[in-house]
Amino acid sequence: MATKRTADIPVAELTAAQARAELKRLAAEIAEHDKRYYQDDRPVITDAEYDALRARYNAIEARFPDLRTPESLSLKVGAPPARGFAKVRHAVPMLSLDNALAEEDVVDFVARIRRFLKLGDGETVAFSAEPKIDGLSMSLRYERGALVSAATRGDGSEGEDVTANIKTLKDVPPRLAGRGIPEICEIRGEVYMTKAAFLALNERQKASGGQTFANPRNAAAGSVRQKDPAITASRPLGFFAYAWGEMSKMPADTQSGMARWFAACGFKTNPLTRLCYSVEELLAFHREIEERRASLDYDIDGVVYKVDRIDWQERLGFVSRSPRWAIAHKFPAERAMTVLKDIEIQVGRTGVLTPVGKLEPIGVGGVIVQNVTLHNEDYIRGVGGNGETLRNGRDLRIGDTVIVQRAGDVIPQIVDVVVDKRPKDAEPYHFPTRCPCPLRTKVVRETTASGAEGARSRCTGEFACPYQKIEHLKHFVSRRAFDIEGLGEKQIELFFEKGWIKEPADIFTLPERNRTIRLEQVEGYGETSVRNLFDAIEARRRISLDRFIYALGIRHVGETTALALARGYGSWRAFHDAALKVARGDPNAIAEMDALDQIGDTVIEAVKDYFGESHNRGIVERLTRQVTILDVERPKADSRIAGKTVVFTGTLEKMTREEAKALAERLGAKAAGSVSRKTDFVVAGPGAGSKLAEAHRLGIKVLSEEEWLRLVK
Ligand code: IVH
Numbered sequence: 001m002a003t004k005r006t007a008d009i010p011v012a013e014l015t016a017a018q019a020r021a022e023l024k025r026l027a028a029e030i031a032e033h034d035k036r037y038y039q040d041d042r043p044v045i046t047d048a049e050y051d052a053l054r055a056r057y058n059a060i061e062a063r064f065p066d067l068r069t070p071e072s073l074s075l076k077v078g079a080p081p082a083r084g085f086a087k088v089r090h091a092v093p094m095l096s097l098d099n100a101l102a103e104e105d106v107v108d109f110v111a112r113i114r115r116f117l118k119l120g121d122g123e124t125v126a127f128s129a130e131p132k133i134d135g136l137s138m139s140l141r142y143e144r145g146a147l148v149s150a151a152t153r154g155d156g157s158e159g160e161d162v163t164a165n166i167k168t169l170k171d172v173p174p175r176l177a178g179r180g181i182p183e184i185c186e187i188r189g190e191v192y193m194t195k196a197a198f199l200a201l202n203e204r205q206k207a208s209g210g211q212t213f214a215n216p217r218n219a220a221a222g223s224v225r226q227k228d229p230a231i232t233a234s235r236p237l238g239f240f241a242y243a244w245g246e247m248s249k250m251p252a253d254t255q256s257g258m259a260r261w262f263a264a265c266g267f268k269t270n271p272l273t274r275l276c277y278s279v280e281e282l283l284a285f286h287r288e289i290e291e292r293r294a295s296l297d298y299d300i301d302g303v304v305y306k307v308d309r310i311d312w313q314e315r316l317g318f319v320s321r322s323p324r325w326a327i328a329h330k331f332p333a334e335r336a337m338t339v340l341k342d343i344e345i346q347v348g349r350t351g352v353l354t355p356v357g358k359l360e361p362i363g364v365g366g367v368i369v370q371n372v373t374l375h376n377e378d379y380i381r382g383v384g385g386n387g388e389t390l391r392n393g394r395d396l397r398i399g400d401t402v403i404v405q406r407a408g409d410v411i412p413q414i415v416d417v418v419v420d421k422r423p424k425d426a427e428p429y430h431f432p433t434r435c436p437c438p439l440r441t442k443v444v445r446e447t448t449a450s451g452a453e454g455a456r457s458r459c460t461g462e463f464a465c466p467y468q469k470i471e472h473l474k475h476f477v478s479r480r481a482f483d484i485e486g487l488g489e490k491q492i493e494l495f496f497e498k499g500w501i502k503e504p505a506d507i508f509t510l511p512e513r514n515r516t517i518r519l520e521q522v523e524g525y526g527e528t529s530v531r532n533l534f535d536a537i538e539a540r541r542r543i544s545l546d547r548f549i550y551a552l553g554i555r556h557v558g559e560t561t562a563l564a565l566a567r568g569y570g571s572w573r574a575f576h577d578a579a580l581k582v583a584r585g586d587p588n589a590i591a592e593m594d595a596l597d598q599i600g601d602t603v604i605e606a607v608k609d610y611f612g613e614s615h616n617r618g619i620v621e622r623l624t625r626q627v628t629i630l631d632v633e634r635p636k637a638d639s640r641i642a643g644k645t646v647v648f649t650g651t652l653e654k655m656t657r658e659e660a661k662a663l664a665e666r667l668g669a670k671a672a673g674s675v676s677r678k679t680d681f682v683v684a685g686p687g688a689g690s691k692l693a694e695a696h697r698l699g700i701k702v703l704s705e706e707e708w709l710r711l712v713k
Pocket residue numbers: 095096097098130131132133134135136137153190242243304323326328
C-alpha cells in the first residue's frame with residue numbers, strides 16, 4: 001500500500017509528531033486563505049473547503065491539547081469560528097422597497113395609500129421624494145449618544161457586524177451631536193463610493209495587482225467587508241442617512257423632520273430630497289433626477305417616495321417584506337446590442353421546459369450578460385401570454401442581433417430584434433416536442449383553468465423524468481433548504497447518475513450504504529472529504545420546520561411562504577396533518593390554511609397537488625424517518641387578540657377592511673374570510689348580511705367597530 005500523506009490521515013490515527021506537523025501546515029494554509037479572502041477579496045477555495053480546513057485544525061487540537069500554543073488559531077481574539085463577521089440581529093427588521101417601473105405604478109401607489117387611509121378629496125398626502133442611492137444599506141446603533149454597532153442589512157433580520165470598519169467613515173459621527181438625544185437611536189442609510197473614488201481605486205488596484213471592482217456599489221460593499229479596518233479607512237466611503245430602526249423616543253413626527261434631525265446629529269442627508277404633494281410632482285421629480293443622474297458624483301438607480309407623516313406610515317404598515325408607505329421608482333434599464341447564439345432548453349423541477357437564450361457576452365448596466373430567459377414557446381414567437389405582441393411581433397431566431405435590457409436593472413431580457421441584421425438563412429425556431437432528457441418523453445402545452453392552451457410546455461415524464469428528479473434534489477440541498485456542505489449541484493448530478501441518490505431520503509442513508517459504494521475510491525474523493533461529507537450530512541439531520549417545508553419543493557412555496565406555513569402550524573405534525581386534510585379537500589383544514597397570513601388560493605392549490613400525489617407522500621414519509629424536524633415559534637401571544645380568528649363583515653367607518661385585517665394580523669390574530677365554528681368573533685359594521693347571520697346561528701360573539709377598536713387599542 002502506498003504511504004498516505006499526513007494530510008489524508010484521519011485525526012484519530014495521527015501520531016503526536018504528525019499532529020504537530022499537520023497543525024503547522026494547516027495554520028499556514030488557513031492564514032494564506034484568510035489573506036486571499038479578507039484582504040484581496042479573491043478566495044481560491046470554497047467556503048466549505050475552508051471550513052473543512054478549520055474543522056480539521058480544531059479536531060487535531062482537541063485530540064492533542066498539549067500542542068496548543070499561544071499562537072493557536074483557536075485562541076486568537078476575534079478569530080471567527082468560521083470565516084466571516086459576527087452576526088447582529090436587527091431590533092427592527094431592515095426591509096426592502098417595492099418597485100415602481102412605470103408611471104401607472106406610481107399612480108396606483110398613491111391611490112392605494114389614499115384608499116387605505118380613507119382620505120377625502122380635500123386631504124393631501126405629502127411625500128418625501130429622495131434619490132435612491134446605489135450602495136449598501138447600513139444600520140447604525142447609538143446608545144446614550146455613542147455609536148455601539150454598525151450592521152449590514154443581511155437577510156433583513158440578521159446582518160453582519162462591521163462596526164470596526166464603519167467607525168473609520170468620516171460621514172458616521174462616533175457621537176450624536178445636539179441635546180436631548182434619545183437613549184437608543186438606530187440610524188439607517190446607505191454607504192456608497194463616489195464614481196471618482198471608484199475609478200481612482202480601480203486604477204490603484206490595477207497598478208498594485210489587486211482586485212478591481214465592476215461598479216461603485218461592489219467597491220463600497222467590498223470595502224466595508226474588510227477584515228482589516230485600516231483597509232476600509234483607506235477607501236473613500238460616504239454615508240447618507242435616510243431611515244431609522246429602533247428609537248426609544250421619536251424626535252420628529254415626519255420623514256422630513258427626521259431628516260432634519262439626522263443632519264442636526266451630524267449626518268449627511270441627501271440634498272436633492274424634496275417634499276411633493278401629488279402624483280404629478282412625484283413624476284416631475286423622477287424626470288428631473290433622471291436628467292441629473294449622469295452629472296451626480298454617486299450612482300443612483302431611481303428615486304424613493306415615502307409618505308411624510310410617520311403616524312400614517314404606521315397605519316399603512318407593511319406587506320410581506322416592504323412598507324405600504326414607500327416605493328422605489330426605478331429608472332429605465334440600460335440597453336445593449338448583441339447576438340443570440342443559441343437557444344438551450346432547461347427542464348425545471350416541475351417539468352416545465354424553459355428556453356434560455358445564449359448570448360454573445362455583453363455588458364449591460366455594469367454587468368456581463370450571457371444568458372437570458374426566453375420564458376416559453378410563445379415568447380420566442382413574439383406573442384405574450386395574453387396574446388399581445390412582443391417586440392412588435394418579431395420572433396427570435398438563432399443568429400439574430402437583439403437588444404438586451406436589464407429590467408429594473410436586474411433581470412436581463414430581450415426587448416427587440418434588429419431585423420435588418422437577421423442572417424438570410426436564419427430559420428424560425430421550432431420548440432421541442434420531446435423532453436431533452438434521455439427518456440425523450442412527450443412535451444405538452446399546459447392547459448389553463450378555462451381549458452384554453454397555456455403558454456408553458458411541460459415534460460410528461462413526471463416522476464420518471466430524470467431531469468425533474470435531479471432538479472428536485474438540487475433544490476433540496478440548496479443553500480436555503482438543507483444546505484449540505486460538500487453536496488452541491490455537481491455532486492447531486494454525479495450521485496444521481498451513479499444511482500446512489502434517487503430521492504432525498506437516500507442522502508441520509510448514504511453513509512451506511514457506503515460500505516458497498518466506497519465513495520472514497522471515486523475520483524476527487526479521499527478519506528477526509530468523504531468523512532467531511534458524511535459529517536455534514538449528519539449535521540443536517542436536525543432541521544427547522546420552515547427550511548424543511550421549503551426543501552420539499554412544493555410549487556409556489558418559496559422561503560417566505562414556507563416560513564409563513566411553519567409559523568402558522570408550529571410543528572411538522574400539525575402542518576403535515578393539515579396538508580393531508582387539505583389534499584383530501586377538507587373544508588375546515590382549507591379555511592384554516594387560508595386564514596394564515598400570506599397564504600392564499602395558489603399555495604393551497606399547490607399543497608393540495610403535492611400531498612394529493614402518493615409518490616410525494618412516499619418521498620416525504622421516507623424522508624421524515626431520517627430527520628428530526630424542529631418546531632418553529634409561533635407569533636407571540638402578547639396581545640388580547642393573539643391566536644384568535646376574526647371575521648370582518650359589513651362596512652367599517654374608522655378604517656378600511658384591508659386596514660382592519662392588517663391590524664389584526666399584526667397583533668397575532670387570524671383574519672378569516674368566512675365564519676365557522678373556529679371563528680372567535682365577528683366584527684360587523686352596517687350592511688352586514690349572511691356572515692352576521694351565520695355568526696348568530698353558531699353563537700359566535702359579534703362586536704361593533706367601536707368595541708373592536710377598544711379591544712385592540
Ligand atoms: S428607505 C423600509 N430610502 O434601497 C424602507 N432606501 O430597495 C427603508 N435605498 O435596502 C429603505 N436609497 O438600501 C430608502 N433614500 C432611500 C434609499 C434607499 C437607497 C436602498 C436601501 C434599501 C433599498 C430598498
